[in-house]
Amino acid sequence: MYRLPLKSSRLGRRQLLKLGLGVGVAGLMPLSSLWANTVSTRARIVILGGGAAGMSMANRLTKRLSGASITVVEPRELHHYQPGWTLVASGVWQAEQTLRPNAEFRPAGIDWVKGPAVAIDAEQRRITLADASTLEYDVLVVATGLQLNYHLIEGMSPALIGSHGIGSVYASLDAASRTRDTIDGWLAHGGGQGIFTAPQTAIKCAGAPVKMTFTTLSRIKAAGARDRFKLDYFTAGGGMFSQPWVNDFLMQRFDREAISRHHSQYLSAIDPGAKQAEFTSRDGDTEVRDYDFIHVVPPMSAPDFVKDSDLIAQDGPFKGEWLDTDIHTLQHHRYPEVFGIGDVIGAPINKTAASVKAQAPVVEANIAAFLQDKALPARHNGYTSCPLITDIGKAMLVEFGYDNDMAFLPSFSFIDPKEESWSAWVLKDYLLQPAYYAMLAGRV
């Protein structure tokens, strides 16, 4: 096995104190990162993806590793704050509020490859890019995000979003805007059948299908037209949310709001012209429903080029669909020089930006240890967070993790995760986006 030229340098206590006080007071970097050892290495680090996870890792590793060659593979120039898309689709935010140039967050000294990766050769530790050029790595961070599989719904295409009563907040910022316009049109029509769906796979921001239901309901009630709109929610799962208390809360709230729940049924086909949707149950039975508005949430998986690589899970619940990582160390099960972070990893929950915030320090610490041939010291507890909007103007700050049976992990002792509050809404509306950008910059 290739041995990496390594050297760990430790600043003196007096220097650390001076740096920590000076920089900490200025609020420019987390003190914890200053206290962490800087690792000198000539390792070639490739980060696949420059979204929330990839950019956060680029900033963290740039600070942590001295002398490393860090390459980020990310074709997009603009960074999308995707957690804001539900607010765009609900008419609360303007689309422009979710955009910033990626360059604002790119750390100095990295190589930014502005093209997509198309293949991973894990045995040879080589990435192939769309232009057929290759990148070799000593450490690979897979932060590609996930792939939206609209094509698995017969008759569905992202191009249909915004027409034929079809909305879908996931496809893009433009799709979120078109979803808002479609809902506007439906509300202006004065009544009808609305259908909201959740698919048969893990999805990013698992609360978004529910949030879209609640924000649309909020707008219907604000228009004083609740009696004229019928709402149905179809989910492939037996429940509605992975956290048990929240699951019970949601089922009761849906019943109270007269939103009909249909469990163990997923959207299998859509006929836009006829405005009909076909749902398939677990035992294969199908049912066709008419709709005036439908919110489509597509099945999701790791990107095809990750699925086609040796890095994909070979067995277990994530087989063939998600990256094969240890859910605590975030190291690949079979290729120790590969780490995963963000939506692409196979984990029971965790496809949120909040999870990335918790995962990034773990991956940073474990890569630093790996480069020094030490045992991996950091473990991820499965933390995730969902600012669950229950009405336009109030929310619940639901934080939990997959350790300890999805127990709540509240960040703020004064905010009860079981209470709907204006404070949680204000956090979602005003503070989570700045926290997200601070995370991208590796500062939290």
Add this chain to the structure above:
Amino acid sequence: MTFSLAGILAVLSYALPPFLPLMLTVLVVLVLVQLLARRRNYRTGSYHCMPAAMVALLAGLSTAWWLPALTHSRLVFVTTVIDWVALIAAALGVALVTWLVLHPLSYLVRGPRQG
């Protein structure tokens, strides 16, 4: 999930810029009025102006309406203890700043003899 002090400051460094022009404007007006009045012997405790106090009180009370609306919400959703603590703190702040501007401003307009 925890945030260090530096982390909280980092988040604020992204959160505050959109509000800085408004905050700076209010601060400049407040400091300017206070300085001008104090150069003309204004003393907070020795000048009385009921209208300034009433307007400050109304401004504070109006916070309960416009602050939730400003945050795309409604007063009816202010329900938990932390909601009310935050709203009351904001109302007190608005009332205080309003009074700190209007009280010396009144002194400048009306003069000390009418106090």
